[in-house]
Amino acid sequence: MSKIHYIEEQISALRENLRNHELYHHLSDVDDIKVFMEHHVFAVWDFMSLLKALQQRLTCISLPWKPAANAKIARFVNEIVLGEETDLNELGVPKSHFEMYLDAMAEVGASTNEVLQLVQSADTVEEVLEQIQSAGLKPGVKEFLAYTFTIIQSGQTHKIAAAFTFGREDLIPDMFLAIIEHSKHEQNNTFPKLSYYLNRHIELDGDEHGPLSLEMISALCGDDEGKWNDVLEVSIEALEKRINLWDEISTQIKQNKSALHFV
Secondary structure, three states: OOHHHHHHHHOHHHHHHHHOOOHHHHOOOHHHHHHHHHHHHHHHHHHHHHHHHHHHHHOOOOOOOOOOOOHHHHHHHHHHHHHHHOEEOOOOOEEOHHHHHHHHHHHHOOOOHHHHHHHHHOOOHHHHHHHHHHOOOOHHHHHHHHHHHHHHHHOOHHHHHHHHHOOOOOOOHHHHHHHHHHHHHHHOOOOHHHHHHHHHHHHHHOOOHHHHHHHHHHHHHOOOHHHHHHHHHHHHHHHHHHHHHHHHHHHHHHHHHHHHHOO
16 A cells, blocks of 8 residues: 555545535525635635745745756646636636635625734734734634644645645535525525636646645655654644534534524
8 A cells, every 4th residue: 555545544534524524514505604704714825825835845936046856746836826826716817716715705795804814914924823822713713723834834845745735625615606506596696706716616626736736745755754654644633623623613603593593
């Protein structure tokens, strides 16, 4: 059994937990999507931070320019940066996926205040970690972000790559699209920005990024057993943080529904 297959086997139960999480059963209307997005936007932001950390370490962004150690992996990282940092929105305007997500949040009436305050108030990883602790964020969001930026702060590329590759499970966009379609027919609501973002998400997920990210892990770890052990540990911990975040979102949605029931 290859090292990659071993890691995938070891984290399969956690991934299955995410795929079948009760959260998805509680997403039934646009109000639920608002709650989800107000939490999940932090994961969109920290994904970009993981990606840029990989770009710093696996491509050349300093002067004088020098060839990357692995041009195939450097191309892979740069392609993801191109798509995530400077994609085209539904109007053909260049925007990052994070900014497109913020636009979609505004469209459905979700608050962007907390995430914007955090993003705008910190200029270094150290400041981010300080701001996370002092900000009035939900515990699950704090824990999730603190773990990601601690991994980034470590400066260990194989750990950053592990969190990037194995440490997250994407939201289920087709479920969101179904809720949006239902809202469109029942309440005459339309959300073109959110619909475009989700469809774009599905489109990009259908490419070769998955296999190349695994190749990146293999190239970074080589025959170093210690690094492979690190990758497994980070993958497990990052998935556990994501599950805790999903637990928190699910609890919040259930509480909101319960409160409405007794009004």
